[in-house]
Amino acid sequence: MKLRRLALPLASALVLATTAPALAQTPIDPLDARDSRRLDRMEQVLRELRAIVFQGRDSGKPVVVQPAETDYQLQELTRRVGDLEQSLTRVNGQLEVTSHDLAQARRDLDAVKADNKALAARAASLEQQQAQAPAAPSAMTMSSGAGLAGAPGEAAPIAAPVQTASEAFTQARQLMLSGDYSGAEAAFQDYVARYGESPRAPEARYWLGKTLTARSAYSEAATAYIGAIRGWPTTAWAPDAVVELARSLVALKKPTDACQTLDEFARRYPKAPPAVQNRAAATRTQAKCAA
Template identity: 60%
Template sequence: MKLPVLVLCLVATAAAAPLALAQTPIDPLDARDVRRLDKMEQVVRELRAIVFQGRDIGKPVVVQPAETDYQLQEVSRRLADLEQTITRMTGDLENANRQAELAKRDAEALRTENRSLSDRIASLESRALAETVAPPGGLGGASSGLSANDLFSEARQALTSGDYAAAESGFREYVDAYGDSSKAAEARYWLGKALTARGAHADAAGSYIAAIRGWPSTSWAPDAVVELSRSLIALKKPADACQTLAEFAKRYPKASTTVKTRAAQARNQAKCAA
């Protein structure tokens, strides 16, 4: 194996250096000179090791150039990439926290709105029931000897024939006489229909509210909710009408297509938010 002349010279110089240093007086060295000297000695030791290694194994020895600067640059680049990644992840986390906070606020606002709606409906119900006054009898009633079924049937027939005054009177008497019966809520619904036909929207709203108390799962209940919203629109209370229609969508998702169409019309008329 052949080594560069410079390497051999350095090795020879390193071997003779201790003798030269021993014969020549040396001035005290500062710290920087000491470090430089240490580095030179380290290089000489490495060169000697290379020479001896080549002599022992008989093969060429390849000395790789130092890549310290490149490696430092690579480490710096990786650190910069890591900092960018951490910054991006921090931004994503902050954005997720903001979204979670907004969702929490929206949920709280929705709960507050639902409580407000329930309170308004209860207030409307109490006020409407308090304002409802039964007029004098028309079709008869318990005092006339008619049974509950007969009184209900006659009032219903009057409504169907367009005699809204007689229908109103008959259903009022039914509610007064049989208010605890199983058909009392339906009687209030039909009473609301008669009142709506006569333009008595405030009394009609009270009847509809009484009819749908507890949100019954009957065939006429979805229509009663829509009729209540229409009465509230006529009374210039669109906000209350929109809240009622929101309850309609939640309570009666399986209502008939006809009733849903009328609900959509009422929602447009009240200009409810989408």
């Protein structure tokens, strides 16, 4: 019995002695990446639970647990930032167009002020000359036969002041701005007839087309617009003149010509103001142009 009792512990010791090196030589596999991420998430959840418990203990108020969607929230914020950047880009483009139009309007206003100043000086000079002219003969002298036309002593009629090209253009433009389209039409027609070769003659034809369009004289308006855009000028009003020509052609039942005009508009004026491009698109739809 004693030998058996001693043999059992000895056998156990031998087994452990023989298996211990094998166990010692078996390496423990490290955690793979997935298990590592899982542990990180568990630690994050534990930290959040710990913060929630402390918050409830300190405040005594019920705690609303929000799901952790950090990646989704970051993606949403990134998308919103991208939308804001696109909006800012569009706003900057519109501001540039507005600044250009404002600068052009200021230049036009300065030109009008200069013309008004010249007109005021001319009017003052004429008034001074009229005040210094000799007085006309009295009615009694005229009735006595001494004041026949061309007779000595008769006051010569004052000739109307001769306008310069700039003065004539400014007067016609002011008539249009005041809403007198009939008067503006006559003034611009007179300007084109008298100063048809001047540098501002194309612009005068453009405004003449506007007055003709206002009274639905589309054939005459189309002729005026064609004269305005001859040579495809790069002025601020040129893109609008091309679109107005296309609209007149649509009104004249010439959609093919209107579509060709709009194709030239897109090719010649790709940076036209948004308002003009919108009217061009509407006219293209009205004319049923091919896409």
